[in-house]
Amino acid sequence: xxxxxxxxxxxxxxxxxxxxxxxxxxxxxxxxxxxxxxxxxxxxxxxxxxxxxxxxxxxxxxxxxxxxxxxxxxxxxxxxxxxxxxxxxxxxxxxxxxxxxxxxxxxxxxxxxxxxxxxxxxxxxxxxxxxxxxxxxxxxxxxxxxxxxxxxxxxxxxxxxxxxxxxxxxxxxxxxxxxxxxxxxxxxxxxxxxxxxxxxxxxxxxxxxxxxxxxxxxxxxxxxxxxxxxxxxxxxxxxxxxxxxxx
Amino acid sequence: xxxxxxxxxxxxxxxxxxxxxxxxxxxxxxxxxxxxxxxxxxxxxxxxxxxxxxxxxxxxxxxxxxxxxxxxxxxxxxxxxxxxxxxxxxxxxxxxxxxxxxxxxxxxxxxxxxxxxxxxxxxxxxxxxxxxxxxxxxxxxxxxxxxxxxxxxxxxxxxxxxxxxxxxxxxxxxxxxxxxxxxxxxxxxxxxxxxxxxxxxxxxxxxxxxxxxxxxxxxxxxxxxxxxxxxxxxxxxxxxxxxxxxx
DNA sequence: AGGGGGTTTTGATCCCGATCAACAGATTTG
DNA sequence: CAAATCTGTTGATCGGGATCAAAACCCCCT
Numbered sequence: 001x002x003x004x005x006x007x008x009x010x011x012x013x014x015x016x017x018x019x020x021x022x023x024x025x026x027x028x029x030x031x032x033x034x035x036x037x038x039x040x041x042x043x044x045x046x047x048x049x050x051x052x053x054x055x056x057x058x059x060x061x062x063x064x065x066x067x068x069x070x071x072x073x074x075x076x077x078x079x080x081x082x083x084x085x086x087x088x089x090x091x092x093x094x095x096x097x098x099x100x101x102x103x104x105x106x107x108x109x110x111x112x113x114x115x116x117x118x119x120x121x122x123x124x125x126x127x128x129x130x131x132x133x134x135x136x137x138x139x140x141x142x143x144x145x146x147x148x149x150x151x152x153x154x155x156x157x158x159x160x161x162x163x164x165x166x167x168x169x170x171x172x173x174x175x176x177x178x179x180x181x182x183x184x185x186x187x188x189x190x191x192x193x194x195x196x197x198x199x200x201x202x203x204x205x206x207x208x209x210x211x212x213x214x215x216x217x218x219x220x221x222x223x224x225x226x227x228x229x230x231x232x233x234x235x236x237x238x239x240x241x242x243x244x245x246x247x
Numbered sequence: 248x249x250x251x252x253x254x255x256x257x258x259x260x261x262x263x264x265x266x267x268x269x270x271x272x273x274x275x276x277x278x279x280x281x282x283x284x285x286x287x288x289x290x291x292x293x294x295x296x297x298x299x300x301x302x303x304x305x306x307x308x309x310x311x312x313x314x315x316x317x318x319x320x321x322x323x324x325x326x327x328x329x330x331x332x333x334x335x336x337x338x339x340x341x342x343x344x345x346x347x348x349x350x351x352x353x354x355x356x357x358x359x360x361x362x363x364x365x366x367x368x369x370x371x372x373x374x375x376x377x378x379x380x381x382x383x384x385x386x387x388x389x390x391x392x393x394x395x396x397x398x399x400x401x402x403x404x405x406x407x408x409x410x411x412x413x414x415x416x417x418x419x420x421x422x423x424x425x426x427x428x429x430x431x432x433x434x435x436x437x438x439x440x441x442x443x444x445x446x447x448x449x450x451x452x453x454x455x456x457x458x459x460x461x462x463x464x465x466x467x468x469x470x471x472x473x474x475x476x477x478x479x480x481x482x483x484x485x486x487x488x489x490x491x492x493x494x
Numbered sequence: 495a496g497g498g499g500g501t502t503t504t505g506a507t508c509c510c511g512a513t514c515a516a517c518a519g520a521t522t523t524g
Numbered sequence: 525c526a527a528a529t530c531t532g533t534t535g536a537t538c539g540g541g542a543t544c545a546a547a548a549c550c551c552c553c554t
Binding site for chain 2: 133150
Binding site for chain 3: 525526527528529530531532533534535536537538539540541542543544545546547548549550551552553554
């Protein structure tokens with residue numbers, strides 16, 4: 001089982017992804033952006049300033065996974081949003097909470113460009129503008145859905161929803177199920193789902209017992225039954241719509 | 248106390264608002280939009296379709312208060328987002344949940360325009376584009392903050408946060424405190440804060456006992472002590488930043 | 495005044511997830 | 525290798541909000 005999965009993962013070229021490609025494809029749109037952008041490679045856990053160097057910097061995710069962390073007063077840390085390849089990150093789109101920081105949850109590459117340059121690029125090209133508008137719209141929808149998830153779903157349902165999201169985004173279909181490489185840490189997941197780590201641990205045990213989740217060492221997990229997993233989340237179809245590219 | 252408040256409210260021209268004007272001012276930007284838009288006047292509780300008549304219709308709020316309602320499966324109905332004058336509403340920015348509908352929470356006026364026309368307008372005018380971009384960014388930030396509120400704050404803190412938001416947006420400063428006219432129904436508030444009506448009732452009783460909230464008949468409420476109210480929410484400063492116009 | 499239907503309130507109880515504490519691995523450090 | 529530290533697990537207990545049911549209050553009627 002493990003071997004099959006690792007084969008699938010080492011074979012980067014042929015892997016049959018469930019969701020989007022991990023690295024955004026380089027289209028003409030990207031090429032135009034690229035000219036004005038500074039590529040930044042970040043390691044795991046590295047923080048990116050949102051207020052430096054220019055007042056409003058725009059980041060575009062090329063590969064990897066990033067997230068916005070914030071904390072309210074004496075409340076536990078929260079992971080407000082996850083960013084996947086193609087996503088657009090800017091301070092103005094995030095709540096002005098103190099200590100809001102952009103953190104790489106995995107080794108990632110982002111393109112940094114000043115807000116002015118970004119706006120100018122959009123103005124110059126109609127297609128590009130529509131494309132970015134669509135992406136920003138999707139991200140808004142995801143933020144809104146996240147509130148819905150946290151507000152209405154039980155712990156188990158929230159966790160199932162996250163697994164579905166990760167499966168669609170960074171999952172790789174193997175013979176034994178869908179494998180996910182290098183996911184969030186336990187604490188990250190707890191902060192994202194507004195649960196505490198203790199509770200999350202109980203939930204994962206329950207999922208393991210139900211056969212929905214198989215931990216393979218090294219931060220890799222396997223989802224043996226996609227159908228059952230989807231049945232465990234009341235918003236599976238919505239997640240599929242939001243996390244699968246329209247193609 | 249009541250008399251003072253009603254004076255303040257009947258005197259529409261001179262009222263000293265805490266937050267934004269209830270009706271967006273008619274700037275040049277608006278004038279350009281106006282040419283391509285169909286004004287729609289809606290009554291309380293009226294629903295607006297988001298998928299009709301064109302696949303992606305854009306609404307711009309001119310006055311009043313609207314909200315997105317949605318429900319997950321057997322879960323209780325949720326109020327995902329509130330829209331104030333100047334806000335931009337489009338289907339693509341909302342999660343593709345079944346039964347997601349745009350509802351007027353108060354008598355309102357919106358401008359309806361087809362997505363294509365909206366995009367074309369933005370492309371034509373740089374200032375307009377920047378302005379809309381800023382508004383959409385703010386709305387995204389509010390959606391994200393809402394997830395944060397629901398995920399991290401207690402019932403009392405959530406309610407205090409909502410009162411602060413409403414005070415900033417539609418509150419009117421009077422001698423006895425800040426008055427709010429025609430707020431959301433009990434159920435609306437509960438759905439927005441991800442609480443159930445029973446719990447919300449207990450919270451309001453508590454607020455009344457603490458002297459933070461005075462109900463005046465006819466859907467009007469009074470916030471006698473703005474400072475104490477702000478102290479009851481850990482995100483008061485963030486709310487002020489998001490719900491006060493930069494001017 | 496007296497109904498009648500809806501909403502808000504209140505009381506009693508329950509349950510999910512938080513909290514606290516102790517322990518087990520894993521990783522780092524001397 | 526052992527000490528230290530961080531992360532994840534498990535058990536016991538607690539509490540905030542949910543749930544259910546009944547009473548009180550509104551508002552509109554005629």
